[in-house]
Amino acid sequence: MWISRIIISAFATFLILTWIIHTLMPTFLGHYMGIGPAKFAVSTEKNVSVITSDGTKLVANIYRPRKAEPSPTILVRAPFNIPKFDIKAPLKNRILKDNIIRIYAIDLISRMWAERGYNVVFQGTRGRGNSEGIYHPFIHEREDGVETLNWLFTQPWFDGRLGMWGASYYAYTLWVISDETIPGPSTMGIQLASTDWYSMFYVGGAFSLESALHWALLSRPTEDVWVSPQRIQDAISGFPLIQADERALYDIPFFNDWVTHTEKDSFWEKMDDHHKINKLQGPVHLTAGWFDPFLPGQLKDFMDIKEKAPAHIANESRLVIGPWAHAQEVTLPGNIIGERYRTYSFAPSFNWFDKHLKQLPVPETSPVRIFVMGENIWRNENEWPLARTQYSPYYLKSTDKANTLHGDGSLTTSYPTKQNGTDTFTYDPFDPVPSKGGPVLGPRAHKIETQNQVEIRNDVLIYDSKPLPQNLEVTGPVMLDIYVSTTAPSTDFTAKLVDVHPDGSAYYVSEGILRLHLDENETNAISGIRITLWPTSIVFKKDHVIRLEVSSSSYPRFDRNPNTGKSIPLEKNPISAQQTIYHGKTYPSNLILPIIPR
Structure with a gap:
């Protein structure tokens, strides 16, 4: 009997402590973020339905400050999950843990916003959370989003001021209704997403x-x-x-x-929200990651906001680029963990909404804030790309033996004066170069990987600079202008920028690919092409070496080109291709680095 009482007492104590922690967590987190104490108690209404015109229930949780007058509202629409426990699955194999953490984080964030005077509507998208319907990415978000806005307009606690906040697909559900006006968003916070989804799914084709x-x-x-x-x-x-x-x-x-x-046809155009940028009703806070697959598109969004949006919106919009992959931290060389993504991406929302929804005074921020790798510091900037950038060519050179780490390929800043050289390799789709790092969705993006094992392959050409006499900062878009030929009617060429440390460790920095489709008379002909690599910000330290890898595959980050010229999705019988790289006076292949003078 006494054992039962002890167990009951212990369980009751556990529940009380859990409730206390749950209640006080927003206060502790608010203090940690420096956003001040809570101002309001919060009431929560769970499983509130919005009925769409086709009869589908979209279910939301609503968090409201306990005060009588209407307030600004924050809307989040997300394909989140209700955690389901599977006792048969090994613990390490469950996504349950991540789901529970995500659901708790959603609740915590919503309460923290509501404690500071905002109504919060957190809605599951069609087929997700407790919402009805069938989940099919992109298809229903415009219509469902507009109907949610119309419902919101009728709520007595809604005062007409609306902020929206979201990352990845959450952000798509915001962009797709960003041109709405009555009601529509007064401001948005967009993380790790862009208006152009084709450019994430198809990189260089x-x-x-x-x-x-x-x-x-x-x-x-x-x-x-x-x-x-x-x-x-x-x-x-x-x-x-x-x-x-x-x-x-x-x-x-x-x-x-x-x-x-495979092409940007009507399928992709239907989900492209780029044309909405000039219809924005308020400024946008963009949070990006150097190793996120949406980065190039998100940078283009920022530049287009600055160019096409009304002046007051352009001037107030902000861009932050951190050392992150897709919603996760990245382990940098030296086992250095970058900034915590979840905290850093959420913390700015309080001042942002206070300024743009409540018109309260908040500390000023710079138009652009970037994390510079290598030195691993944050730095404020006024624009992107940086106005002081010096785009500097590094020319490829070899004696026709640039294959592998042990070849003689080099990079030089001197324009070539000698006649042409060539480097050749065989690209076999059955034996592609394996991806080692890079901006991908999924767990493999969590660290900067070394490339040494890749660089012993004969189908990887290596071009090295001399050891640097001093630190060199590379910040901005990276490009490779290169002359090539191939025996295939369709093939790929890849380029990778690598930071080689004095101990020989070769760390991934940036990568790009270009898919070629050639006419019959272009096969075996020399063509000048440009491969656009991922934007970056890194300081190559003194005595480090700048390395360029050239090949024709990076698998499975990108699909393999079968080289046949037939339908790539349907091809079952790939063939090998003989690839040739040209450099020298007539064919001055060069790597273009965005150097920031110091």
Whole structure:
């Protein structure tokens, strides 16, 4: 009997402590973020339904400050999950833990906003959370979002001022209704997303296979489900490309859509929100990551806001670029953990909404704030790209033996005066160069990986600078202008920027790819092409070496080009291609680095 009483007492104590922690957590977190104490008690209304015109219930949780007058509102629309426990699955294999953390974080963030005088509507998108309907990415978000705005307009606690906040797909649900006016957003916070989804799925014309597979296999019709590495391996092993989802799991219709629409056709145009930028009703706070797959598109959004949005909106919009992958920290060389993404991405929202929804005075911020890797410091800037950038060419050179780490390829700042050289390699789609790091969706993006194992392959050309006599900062867009030829009617060329430390460790910095489709008379002909690498900000330290890798694959970050010129999604019988790189006086192939003078 006494044992039962002890157990009951212990359990009751645990519940009381849990309630106390839950109640006080917003206060502790607010103090940690420096945003001050809570100002209002909060009332919560769970499972509030918005009925769409087709009869679908979109379910939201609503958090409101306990005061009589109407208030500004923050809207978040997200494909979140209600955690489901599977006792049969090994703990390490469950996505349950992540779901519980995410649900608690949603509740915590919503309460913190409400404690500072905002109504918060956190709605599950169609087919997710407790919302009805079938989850199919992109299809219903415009209509469902507009109907949610119309419902919001009728609520007695809504005062007409609306802020929206979201990351990744959450952000898509905001961009797609960003041009609405009555009601419409007075301001938005967008993280790790862009208006142009085609540019994330197709980089230089090549399909972002790893990111697409991660999303498709993880996002089941009603919930996210953990996917084992073996399933991913099954998916990427074999041809044709369009059956990758079936090799791992089963046929996924929206994955098929992504794979088969290889050009920016009407399928992608329907979900492209770039044309909404000049219709913005308020400023936008953009948070990006150097290793996020949306980075180039998000930078273009910022530049277009500055150019196309009304002046007061352009002047007040902000850009922050941190050392992050997609919603996760990245371990930098030296086992240095970058800034905590979750805290850093959420903390600015309080001052941002206070300024743009309540017109309260807040500390001024710079138009652009970037994290400079290598030195691992934050720095304020006035624009992107930086106005003081010096775009500097580094010319490729070799004696026709640039293959592997042991070749003689070099980079020089001197314009070539000697006649042309060539470097050749064979690209075999059955033996692609493996991806080591890079901006992808999924767990592999959590650290900056070394490239040394990749660089011993004969199908990887290496061009090195001399050891640097002093620190050199590279911040901005990186490009490779290169002359090539191929025996294939269609093929790819890749470029990778690498930071080589004095001990020989070669760390990933940036990467790009270009897919070529050639006419019959262009096969074997020399063509000048430009490969756009990922934007970056890094200081190459004194005695480090700047390295360029050139090849024709980075798998599975990008799909493999079968080299046949036929339909890439359907091709079952790839062929090898002989690739040639040209450099010298007539063909001055060069790597263009955005140097920041010091």
